[in-house]
Amino acid sequence: MLSIRHRRLVNIVLIKIIIMNTIHLAALVSVYLIFFSLPSYTTAQLPGKESNRDRYLAGPYINSTDTPEENYFNSATYTKEGKTYKLILIGDLMPQLFINGERINKNELDIYQDQIDLLSKVIGDRRKKENDRINVHLLKVKNQILTDLVQKRLVNAISDVKSYYLTSRFLKVNGNIQEPATFLFFSEKYLRSEDKVYYFEAESNYTFQN
Numbered sequence: 001m002l003s004i005r006h007r008r009l010v011n012i013v014l015i016k017i018i019i020m021n022t023i024h025l026a027a028l029v030s031v032y033l034i035f036f037s038l039p040s041y042t043t044a045q046l047p048g049k050e051s052n053r054d055r056y057l058a059g060p061y062i063n064s065t066d067t068p069e070e071n072y073f074n075s076a077t078y079t080k081e082g083k084t085y086k087l088i089l090i091g092d093l094m095p096q097l098f099i100n101g102e103r104i105n106k107n108e109l110d111i112y113q114d115q116i117d118l119l120s121k122v123i124g125d126r127r128k129k130e131n132d133r134i135n136v137h138l139l140k141v142k143n144q145i146l147t148d149l150v151q152k153r154l155v156n157a158i159s160d161v162k163s164y165y166l167t168s169r170f171l172k173v174n175g176n177i178q179e180p181a182t183f184l185f186f187s188e189k190y191l192r193s194e195d196k197v198y199y200f201e202a203e204s205n206y207t208f209q210n
Contacts (some may be wrong), residue, residue: 148186166199
């Protein structure tokens with residue numbers, strides 16, 4: 001039989017073991033929660049490598065995780081011989097053709113291939129025109145940022161800019177975080193929202209702006 005003193009010692013040892021195990025378990029749980037609660041590294045943090053053309057042609061008016069609504073860039077209509085043909089093209093979904101407001105069954109679309117081709121060209125021309133407009137704007141903004149980097153004496157010449165990365169949290173030039181005052185100048189001039197991002201990589205001539 002253990003004496004009262006020995007029992008107390010045993011109890012103390014057991015309590016310490018329980019406490020240590022609890023601490024270890026809590027630490028493991030904390031690491032687990034921290035790891036799985038970290039945000040994924042999205043394109044807002046590290047821009048993707050798709051081309052500007054692909055990015056904007058896959059924009060909200062053409063492709064999206066949520067099926068976009070009908071709009072100017074995915075639908076077109078024309079009337080011939082008293083019939084109004086309307087085509088809707090959304091991403092990789094089956095084309096939707098309507099005649100006088102009545103949707104044509106997908107098994108009958110081949111019958112109206114001429115009308116589908118004509119309206120598809122109208123939609124394609126609209127998208128190309130919009131894409132060209134966007135690319136002109138992207139080039140203008142990129143050149144302005146490059147000019148500002150030189151004027152702010154962050155580099156000696158535009159050719160010295162290997163990359164820049166401007167977000168609502170920082171400005172990086174050639175991989176280096178810039179001073180708060182410099183970041184403030186660029187953020188006030190170019191950032192119109194918290195999720196706005198400007199990225200440029202000279203080696204691949206890749207530009208990302210959302």
